[in-house]
Amino acid sequence: MDPDDRRYDDEQLALVLRRAVELERNAHGTPPALRPSPAGGFTATEIRAIAAEAGIDAGAVERALQTFDAAPPSAVARLAGGPVHLRRDATLPGRLTDDVQARLVGRIRREAAHHGVVVPEGHSLVWRTVGQPTQLDVVVEPEEASARVSVTADRTASAGLTVFGSFAAWLVAAGITGGVLDPTGGPAAAVILGTAVAGGAATARTLWSWSTRRLRDRMDRLLAAVAGGLDDPAG
16 A cells, blocks of 8 residues: 555544654754644645644654554554544643642643642653543643643543443343343344444444543643643733
């Protein structure tokens, strides 16, 4: 297959752009701002266009595409029907002083409705959820007159719970229905089981799509909370 014909999902697009930014940062010292990546699939040509609009060096993008691991998504991601890792990035004006860090932690905790923990990381602010199926990380790294902000989500545990719960519910219902309609375990039971498997997959994908939209909204609100704290440190 021509590399330009391959399509990249939302998670893979974020990984390619992140790697390109890291390559450019190593070469020039300062990464550009990235807008949140949209949902859907992208060709390499479309990724190049997105990167150019974001101000990412074209050579860095090509190197990222060439070194990108083309392995298929995990089994859990395939069953859930969507990415298990999400990311939002932005470079925002404002200085990350100690006082601003303290205020940002309060804003993040209020927006997330979760206390979480602050992880020591040099001059950067790193906040992380604790004990939740979806792990959220908010990282704010100081620059000369601005701050690089990333909000990431690791949904591996959530995906497992969604897939397992969906299939379990359908299999239980199938077992009850099969026991009533075909207690001998004949052909009807096999059909019911197949229907349950298909129904479990469809339910898992529907729930995953819905929860992904909600999570993306939540991540955008967290990014906005940090932006507001950097813009108005007294707020």
